[in-house]
Amino acid sequence: GENVEQHPSTLSVQEGDSAVIKCTYSDSASNYFPWYKQELGKRPQLIIDIRSNVGEKKDQRIAVTLNKTAKHFSLHITETQPEDSAVYFCAASRVRTNFGNEKLTFGTGTRLTIIP
């Protein structure tokens, strides 16, 4: 089955600086890579996702890069703000045409703290 590793487990950055979280996956059949932000006791919130046919995707201060050959993908948050403080999870799954999303495997999580 799929195995997703995530680093670092904790990350503290000064407000305004950039944060980078990295993940690797094992199953070459995985083709969908979402990133989630989770606050304590709440559901994960999708912040950005990328399909395997794309190498990079950006949405305002958030970007994701994917290296299919090396099986790793990264989340980049620029101009960090205190409200970015949360736990972030990467995930990987296979989406099959006409069958939809197969099970999502999550990384171990990164606790991001933005220091004002």
Next chain:
Amino acid sequence: GAVVSQHPSRVICKSGTSVKIECRSLDFQATTMFWYRQFPKKSLMLMATSNEGSKATYEQGVEKDKFLINHASLTLSTLTVTSAHPEDSSFYICSAPGTRGEKLFFGSGTQLSVL
């Protein structure tokens, strides 16, 4: 966007009792529902996948007789924790693919505390 409603949000029960958690897709049909468990400060671990009209598929190490899953209709999936023990205390959360099949929509989660 699609909404998955999960109830209850929090439950406290005595050891040995059973607890039922419901997840409903409100504005779309969920033929598949993924059930996850999350221990404090840990990741979400898939427990099982329920499919409407067929038996659920359980992940390795998850006892199917303890965690009963029923996907009764295209809009309702339930997880029953039978004979709950303190070690079952956890955050349980369901998710379903939307109609386009790619993005997953999560319920709000159920915090189970077994005394």
